[in-house]
Amino acid sequence: MIIIKAKDYQDMSRKAANMISAQIIMKPDCVLGLATGSTPLGIYSQLTDWFRKGDLDFAKVSTVNLDEYRGLPRESKQSYYYFMHENFFRHINIRKDSTIIPNGRDMNISSACEAHEQAIQSLGGVDLQLLGLGYNGHIGFNEPGEAFEKETHCVDLTPCTIDANARFFASREDVPTQAYTMGIKSIMQAGKILIAVSGEDKAEITARAFWGPVTPKVPASILQMHPDVTLIADEAALSLSPVTVKQ
Ligand code: F6R
Numbered sequence: 413m414i415i416i417k418a419k420d421y422q423d424m425s426r427k428a429a430n431m432i433s434a435q436i437i438m439k440p441d442c443v444l445g446l447a448t449g450s451t452p453l454g455i456y457s458q459l460t461d462w463f464r465k466g467d468l469d470f471a472k473v474s475t476v477n478l479d480e481y482r483g484l485p486r487e488s489k490q491s492y493y494y495f496m497h498e499n500f501f502r503h504i505n506i507r508k509d510s511t512i513i514p515n516g517r518d519m520n521i522s523s524a525c526e527a528h529e530q531a532i533q534s535l536g537g538v539d540l541q542l543l544g545l546g547y548n549g550h551i552g553f554n555e556p557g558e559a560f561e562k563e564t565h566c567v568d569l570t571p572c573t574i575d576a577n578a579r580f581f582a583s584r585e586d587v588p589t590q591a592y593t594m595g596i597k598s599i600m601q602a603g604k605i606l607i608a609v610s611g612e613d614k615a616e617i618t619a620r621a622f623w624g625p626v627t628p629k630v631p632a633s634i635l636q637m638h639p640d641v642t643l644i645a646d647e648a649a650l651s652l653s654p655v656t657v658k659q
Pocket residue numbers: 446447448449450451452478479543544545546547550551552553
């Protein structure tokens with residue numbers, strides 16, 4: 413695992429965007445695995461900036477998103493579909509039909525999950541997967557449990573995740589209780605993984621995920637087993653981690 417220490421959120425966003433932009437330059441028709449949440453906002457904004465300056469071209473890029481709430485229509489402002497279009501896709505020259513997000517409107521769990529897996533396979537797999545880290549160690553919506561879930565599946569969100577995501581909804585009661593998410597196997601099959609983490613409130617889980625035992629109780633800990641993982645974290649997020657890392 414490569415660990416890159418950033419000064420703060422902005423520096424983390426820039427460093428992570430640099431890695432994604434290198435991927436696009438090296439392979440213009442690459443497949444990017446994308447995440448939502450607060451962490452990647454700065455990364456998407458930096459990539460948008462470089463696109464506007466003419467330094468990046470998304471015309472041949474495809475994207476696959478990790479997850480989506482089950483039952484939320486695309487038009488809902490809290491859907492991850494809406495998030496991705498508002499915060500990234502509508503600002504760049506990516507083809508709309510090259511952006512794949514689990515279909516939250518499909519209430520049939522097996523058809524929604526199979527469709528997402530098939531879409532990933534038909535693109536030939538993910539070249540670079542961007543991840544954020546949940547407070548409980550989740551990646552995508554793979555919540556702590558007794559075993560690592562494999563492919564795209566439906567999850568019951570934990571109270572911790574519902575609390576964390578309530579900030580995007582009018583009230584906690586409005587947060588959907590289920591989501592579709594790529595599984596650990598689908599994530600681990602990516603050629604490269606980039607996990608971005610920021611903030612003191614992520615310091616404890618960062619130390620447990622990357623320096624603790626590999627266990628499904630901390631889903632992100634499985635990343636220690638991937639051959640090409642880069643953790644880009646700011647000083648605050650690394651403040652409880654026991655190593656000296658590259659600046
Ligand atoms: C969202 C996702 C989640 C988030 C995680 C961290 O697509 O995959 O695993 O990355 O919950 O969220 P933030 O960045 O909001 O702290």
